[in-house]
Amino acid sequence: MYQHKDLLGLRGVSAEEITDILDVADTMKEILRSGNKKTPHLQGKSIVTLFYENSTRTRMSFELASKYMSAASANIAAGASSVKKGETLMDTGRTLDRMGTDIIIIRHPVSGAPHMLAKCVRSAVINAGDGMNEHPTQALLDMLTMRQRFGSLKGLRVAVIGDVMHSRVARSNIIGLCTMGASVTLCAPPTLMPVGIDKMGCTIAETTKKCVSGADVVMGLRIQRERQQAGLFPSVAEYCDNWEITPELMQKANSGAILMHPGPINRGVEVSSDAADSDRSVIDAQVTNGVAVRMALLYMLTRRELTPFKSEGGNEI
Ligand code: CP
Numbered sequence: 001m002y003q004h005k006d007l008l009g010l011r012g013v014s015a016e017e018i019t020d021i022l023d024v025a026d027t028m029k030e031i032l033r034s035g036n037k038k039t040p041h042l043q044g045k046s047i048v049t050l051f052y053e054n055s056t057r058t059r060m061s062f063e064l065a066s067k068y069m070s071a072a073s074a075n076i077a078a079g080a081s082s083v084k085k086g087e088t089l090m091d092t093g094r095t096l097d098r099m100g101t102d103i104i105i106i107r108h109p110v111s112g113a114p115h116m117l118a119k120c121v122r123s124a125v126i127n128a129g130d131g132m133n134e135h136p137t138q139a140l141l142d143m144l145t146m147r148q149r150f151g152s153l154k155g156l157r158v159a160v161i162g163d164v165m166h167s168r169v170a171r172s173n174i175i176g177l178c179t180m181g182a183s184v185t186l187c188a189p190p191t192l193m194p195v196g197i198d199k200m201g202c203t204i205a206e207t208t209k210k211c212v213s214g215a216d217v218v219m220g221l222r223i224q225r226e227r228q229q230a231g232l233f234p235s236v237a238e239y240c241d242n243w244e245i246t247p248e249l250m251q252k253a254n255s256g257a258i259l260m261h262p263g264p265i266n267r268g269v270e271v272s273s274d275a276a277d278s279d280r281s282v283i284d285a286q287v288t289n290g291v292a293v294r295m296a297l298l299y300m301l302t303r304r305e306l307t308p309f310k311s312e313g314g315n316e317i
Pocket of ligand 1: 054055056057058059129138262263264
């Protein structure tokens, strides 16, 4: 069973722990499929989402997961909070903690921000994406989607194509998939491929055709158009010519290969519309699995006993 206080990344999370989370998520998916999505799993618990970056899927799935399981849930949009008055992340975290929050879910543009927060709060902290570091819940929902399709992650061959450099989704997937015995091959424009990333246990392919050859899973990553302005690839047209995932490229993968994308998609840039909407695409299943995985994590992280608050003199408060 997952025994840690927080979920800050998949580094250090064992294969057994990942398997447990995915098993609980499968059960939660049954609840989502049932006619009655209201459960008492989180009755008496309070969950806060604290997002310093935009989100549709991650934030909404955490909020729905909290509500489905009867938690008291609230969202803080950093732009409309006391952060705007100069409050530090640590003081914001402590404030939420003292209000009795059980779990704080944070997305932050700075790598490591959730780790700093976790050190100074009693609440469990879930990393919903930190800078270019990790997005562990995305990788867990991706692995759940793969496991549901193929039965096991061991021996799966996963091709990842796109902006690897800036992708926290890629990093968490590489860590999680390697832990589970899958192999990962990356392909990106040279300027979007971090030097030394193969030390994480993945391999690098020069072309998308080589990358998807023999793959069971083809995963596209979002190309951020703002990177194009930074000159990291010559033009969107050239990117599409070399790295766009199309039905023709999917034909080079294994016959039962699936197409995944964490979203949001730039249609016609990293994935063509006809590929994204094809029978091979499991992008919609990823979204549903996102709610199931987050339900599982909220449930598992509220199983532990909270330690009482202590004053500086050591007294309980
Ligand atoms: N995949 C993902 O993190 O999407 P959002 O940015 O919409 O949360």
